[in-house]
Amino acid sequence: MTLIATTADLRESGLSPREVLRRCAPLGPWQQLLPGVVLQKPSPPNRLDRLRAVLFFLGLSSVITGADAVVRQGAAVPLPRHIHVLAGKNARRAHPGILLERTGRMPAVVEKDGLRLAAPARAAVDMARRETNPQAVVQILDAVVDARLCSPGDLHEELRQSSRRGTALVRQALRHLCPT
Numbered sequence: 158m159t160l161i162a163t164t165a166d167l168r169e170s171g172l173s174p175r176e177v178l179r180r181c182a183p184l185g186p187w188q189q190l191l192p193g194v195v196l197q198k199p200s201p202p203n204r205l206d207r208l209r210a211v212l213f214f215l216g217l218s219s220v221i222t223g224a225d226a227v228v229r230q231g232a233a234v235p236l237p238r239h240i241h242v243l244a245g246k247n248a249r250r251a252h253p254g255i256l257l258e259r260t261g262r263m264p265a266v267v268e269k270d271g272l273r274l275a276a277p278a279r280a281a282v283d284m285a286r287r288e289t290n291p292q293a294v295v296q297i298l299d300a301v302v303d304a305r306l307c308s309p310g311d312l313h314e315e316l317r318q319s320s321r322r323g324t325a326l327v328r329q330a331l332r333h334l335c336p337t
Contacts, residue, residue, distance in 0.1 A: 160197045161209045167195060191252055204236070208272055211240050211255055219244045220266055220273045222258070223287075226280035227297075229269050232304040234284070234297055241283060243275060258283070262318070277306035278315040285330065286323035294330040302334060309335040 167177050180187040181195060190196050190210040202210070204225070212219055220226075223241030224234050241256040243263060251257050264279035275283065281301040285294045301307055312331055316324055 161190075161206065161213055162195050162197060163213055164193050164195060205270060205272075207254075208240060211242055212273060214252065215242055215244050215248060215250055215255075215257070218263070219248070220264060220275050222264065222275035222280045223256070223284040226267075226274040227277055227284065227301055227304075227306065229272060229274055230267060230277055230280075230304075230306050232277070232281075232300040232306055234300045241287075243283070256287075277301050278311040279319075281307070282312065282315045282319060282324070282327060285327045288326065291326050291329060294326045295333050298327070298330050298334055 164174070164177050168174060177187075177195065179185060181189045186197070186199050188196050188199065188202075190202055190207065191214040194210045194213045196202050196206055196210065208221055208225055208229075212221065220243045221229070221240065222243050224236050225240055227234055228236060239254055239256045241258065243258050243260050245263070246259050246261050248257060248259055264275040267274045267276055274280065278301070281297055285297045288294045288297065298309075298312060302309060302312075309331060313335070316327060316331065
């Protein structure tokens, strides 16, 4: 049984809007994590609960990228407070705690733990593009290569296909991984 549900799904299962609100009240057994998304347990949400809630909130075409995607696939990088998500260019829902990046080039998806994750090279480049510290960029790329999630060649190919915006430090860091 999944512990995350949309309020629409709960209403379809027979619960009235009033009953959903009652169960999400401060002393109730559930909690609302995001607008229209309910965690069906009273304990604080863990990171996996939050990731699932974000995907329910943003819809079926959204994909987790960045740190959460590479960590879930086996690399050791620090997790930020926000959750980095890719969605189509028409995505309009935003919320504090979600870094929503609209894209016309959705990544290959890796399914893990019931999550839709960006493939490692894309997730690492998405994470590294937002970093301003050159050493941290090198550490991100090293982490995914060391975890054997992708090769330096995969990272080069991802950079070739992606927008050039924010990639100067990533390109420099790749020279560290693959000196020519």
